[in-house]
Amino acid sequence: MFIVHANHAEGLVDESNDWYTNQHRADSVAIPGHARAPRCEISDAQLGYPSFGQYRYLAIYEIQGVPQEPLDAMTDAIDAGMHISESMGSELLAAGYELISSWLDDGDREIALNDGSEV
Numbered sequence: 001m002f003i004v005h006a007n008h009a010e011g012l013v014d015e016s017n018d019w020y021t022n023q024h025r026a027d028s029v030a031i032p033g034h035a036r037a038p039r040c041e042i043s044d045a046q047l048g049y050p051s052f053g054q055y056r057y058l059a060i061y062e063i064q065g066v067p068q069e070p071l072d073a074m075t076d077a078i079d080a081g082m083h084i085s086e087s088m089g090s091e092l093l094a095a096g097y098e099l100i101s102s103w104l105d106d107g108d109r110e111i112a113l114n115d116g117s118e119v
Contacts, residue, residue: 001060001061001062001063001096001097001098001099002060002061002063002067002070002071002074002094002095002096002097003058003059003060003061003094003095003096003097004058004059004061004092004093004094005052005055005057005058005092005093005094006055006056006057006058006059006088006089006091006092006093007054007055007056007057007089007091007092008056008057008087008088008089009086009087009088009089009090010089012086012087013087015085015087016085016087016088019083019085019087019088020039020059020085021039023083023085024037024083024084024085025037025039027077027082027083028061028074031070031073031074031077032069032070032073033063033064033065033069033070033073034061034062034063034064034070034073034074035062035063035064036060036061036062037059037060037061037062038059038060039057039058039059039060040057040058040059040060041056041057041058042055042056042057042058052093055092055093061074063096067096067098068096071096
């Protein structure tokens with residue numbers, strides 16, 4: 001996964017949202033190794049821990065295969081002229097992550113409780 005925390009350029013919220021939703025997501029998933037690219041906006045509901053609250057938006061680029069290859073392909077696409085809107089703020093925080101466990105959802109109740117029983 002490639003995670004990006006970002007903000008819009010001042011006064012360009014609508015333009016940035018339109019660009020990401022209607023162009024950048026499609027451009028991104030067209031790059032080999034990129035599967036999905038959902039985006040989130042920070043919530044008022046927080047646990048009270050330090051957060052990335054200085055960034056309003058989070059994009060999660062789900063990548064497949066050896067993580068560096070899709071990231072290199074993204075860099076190549078940008079270098080080749082893939083449009084990155086000026087409506088995106090200049091400051092962002094980005095990092096690649098590798099899954100070290102599978103996703104767990106309501107259909108996967110294999111969680112052992114402290115007493116050894118399962119949920």
